Amino acid sequence: MSLPTALITDLDAGLPALERLYQEFHAHPELSMQEHRTAERIEAHLAALGLESQRCGGTGVVAVLRNGEGPVVAFRADTDGLPIEERTGLDYASTATGELPDGTVTPVMHGCGHDTHISAGLEIARLLTAHREAWAGTVVFLFQPGEETSAGAVAMVEDGLWDRVPAPEAVYGQHVWPGTAGTVNISRGTAMAMADSLEVTVHGRQAHGSQPEAAIDPIVLGAHIVTRLQTVVSREIGGADMAVVTVGTFHAGTKENIIPDSAVLKLNIRTFEPPVREKVLAAVRRIIEGEAAASGAPAPEISEIYRFPRCFNDEAEASAVIEALRGELGESSVNVTAPVTGSEDFGVFADSLGVPGVYWFFGGYAQETMEVGHPGGNHSPFFGPDDVLTTLRTGVRAGLTALLTRLGA
Template sequence: MTLDPAFRTALDAELPALIELYEHFHRHPELSMQEHRTAETIEERLRGYGLEPFRCGGTGVVAVIENGDGPVVAFRADTDGLPIEEQTGLPYSSEATGTLPDGTSTPVMHGCGHDTHITSALGAAKLLTEHRDRWNGTAIMIFQPGEETSAGAAAMLDDGFWDRVPRPEAIYGQHVWPGVAGTVNITPGTAMAMADSLEVIVHGQQAHGSQPENSIDPIVLGAYMITRLQTVVSREISGRDTAVLTIGVFQGGLKENIIPASARFTINIRTYDEAVREKVLAAVDRIIRAEAQASGAPDPEIRPMYDFPQVVNDADLTESLIGALGDELGADAVNVTLPVTGSEDFGRFGDAIGVPYVFWFFGGYSQAKVDDPESVLSNHSPFFGPDEVGTTLGTGVRAALTALLGHLGAR
């Protein structure tokens, strides 16, 4: 399937405006579930297209594009930024700040490319509204907050999302990544891992740094816990299985000559299999509590922060979309890939009502940038910023329209 030439012509004309809009979103990122200005801009654009958006889940925005009888299909884009200080050097770099849940002020940037997701979805929505004579049915455009904390999809579902829109026959979503602009990566079946994030509070006994014998040092204890946790994947999980365990935060103490009363660290776990997940979580709990007992320390606190479901692409929808994207973008531009250990809450929408879905990745960089060994291109990096913005957004819009119109069809 290839797009009707009317869509391609309209996209070429719209691209400069989309690039400008992308730069606006990049300059003004907001933290998860705090996307107030972002939501207002999305609503303003959608109203300008003649649509009537509504809020769902706080800062979530939804637009239902109705165009007569026919199939119903949904498309989701996420909208939140990250607590990262941008270092891209781009002329439209973020200088935004935000407030974390603990009250801490932090720089904020779109270090995961959600600005491209918003812009691509808005571009697709505009072209659909302008060319109603080319399709029939209903397209549901979902602008979801809070993906980075796994709070957004759940918040929209808790706010009665599926009671407020028609039930679709399929749901689609996409994510920019550090691949070559103009290409997409898509995975049949299991596409993304489950994730669990935990906060650990290590309790000790405070003392002067000159009198360690009067302390139970939570920093030393935490260091032993973290070191031992590195053996969970290497020594408790079979080489045939996949698990990733990362310590992302370690905090303890305020002064070099004071042994503190407590320390804190966080754990992020990625798995594909529920049995492996349960084994890793049990091992983490066992090791943390045993190390505390070995040090004569009070029982530590292990607090779940949030979790992500597995993303499992529907086999039939994926096969059909691979062919359609190959027709539209070129067969060489579509790569069928293995699962990634990243995680997404996108799957919650389909899982909640038993509707199949597909999620894919599209590239954001020039071939030269991808081939440069000194480039730092990974998502969640302060250097993340596509250098082929026009091609990236064009591919995002074309891929979104290809998926949607594969259901909505032609008049």
């Protein structure tokens, strides 16, 4: 399919204003579940379109656009930033700071492109409001907080989201990434991995560094755990299955001549299939507890930091979206790819209703940039689309195209 000419003409005329909107969101990021200013700005833009909105899940914003009889669909854009100090050198780079749950003050940036998602979502709302002749039905716009911590989608659903707004027949979402601007990557079936993050505290017995015989050394214990965990993927998971086990932090001790009484490790685990997920988690726990027992140490404490669901693209719905995107963007601009090992909580919305969901990626860097090597991917202090107009234009076109697969008049 191709979008109506009037929609494209209006989109192109509005690109300068859309770029300014994007720059505003980029310059003012906020941490997960703290997106107060962001939510207020979203509400103001929706109100200017004549759309009523409501808060849901804390700093989430929901709006419903009705246009006669027809299907009900939802479009989701996430809104939170990351605790990263921006190093892009952009004129509109973030200098914002935020407070982490432990009270630490940190620089904040939109290092995962959620500013792009918000801007595209608001522009889609503007265009659909202005061109009601092009479609029929109802669109539920979900501006979701807390994607980076997997807190936001669950918070919105638990806050009665689907009791407040019409339940959609399908849910769509997208994400900017370090690909070529103007292109889209999309998967059938599993689109992104499940993720589990754990905090592990191992206990020992403190002693002077010169008297190790009086201690149970949690650093040595932790080191054995880190090493042994590498065998989960290499020796317990079959080659046809995907799993990643990463120990991202290891903290222990205060002085070089003191054997401490505890050590704290934080782990991140990625899998594609639920049975593999459960097998890996069981192996991780077995190793942690077994190494503690082998060291004569007390039982370790294992707590969940967060848990991401699988992001799954319904096969039939994804095929319809792929065909429509190729009709709009061109065959060579839409790539059907394998799932990625990053994670998303987007799937919570569709899964909570048992309806199809489709999620895709759109590129943010100019072709010339990609040829010499882009400066940074998602979660990098250097991440920032350098072909902003093409990036935003593609995000809007892709979102509209997916929605109109069901809403087309």
